[in-house]
Amino acid sequence: MVTQREIEANPLKIKAIIDMKSPTCLSEAQRLTGRIAALSRFISKSVEKNLSFFKTLRKAKTFEWGTLCQLAFEELKAYLSRLPLLVKPSPGETLYLYVPIAPQAVSSVLIREEDGxxxxxxxxxxxxxxAEGRYTPIEKMALALVVTARRLRPYFLSHPVGVKTNTPLKQTLGKPDTSGRLVKWAVELSEYDISYLPRTTIKAQALADFISEMTEMTIKDASQDxxxxxxxxxxxxAQGSGADIVITTPQGEDLEFAIKFGLKASNNKAEYEALVIGMRMAHETGARHLLAYSDSQLVVEQVEGTYEAKEESMIQYLQ
Structure with a gap:
């Protein structure tokens, strides 16, 4: 149902699910997932909320409706009773995309900003x-962007889209020579007007919940071992300073980045900047246990405490 500026979910479709009893066979579960699909654009993390339903449907020879399915079904009904209103964008305005990830699914939300x-x-x-479930966190985020662009192609063709993220997604897609799929995705996304922006404070509570829940799941997905x-x-x-950074995932894939610093720096300072930026990028990519290497013996010895840093600029990096 569409009003002048807002889109409301069809109340009859909502009622059809809320009034539905728990499925007792495969055909009833399939009917439920079909009804959920009809409302998917309104449901934050709809796949995650109903993943147990899909897992049940994948069991071709047996049907099991366990405790997890029932809990997910009850949570879904509660969520449907307070579905958010969606809005229509103005022609040509810049839209914004959040693409958090989870271990078993990718999700996103496309938004517009108006009066804060x-x-x-x-x-x-x-x-x-x-296979996709074994992608690195940054690859899952890139996949989420590709999936969203395919699903919402009319929006991406008619609007600039700013992807709000604090991960090195732009660098990963901008230098994707270590993975064939990243090359393919980068080419596919190149036809759109996409920019990458730092994630700012999220004011809308529904969006804040969406991001925080997914971020927590992402962190848990990174194996501690x-x-x-x-x-x-x-x-x-003399032309400037920069760094070459290579992050190797637990699966053996290399993510390579060439960074230019916006400052003049000595060789030692450039080595420290490279290490700090590399560690930050590795953490944002999903690393929790990191083994770092630098070609500067001085930096390595100072970090390990073998050498004492005497220059104030070097001491600041170690604090």
Missing amino acids: KQLPIYYVSEVLSG QKWLLHVDGSST
């Missing part, structure tokens, strides 16, 4: 396949 308010336009969710590797090489020349 963040208003949802469309929610997107999709279950990850077996998996070690990531970081190799950094900072350099300083």
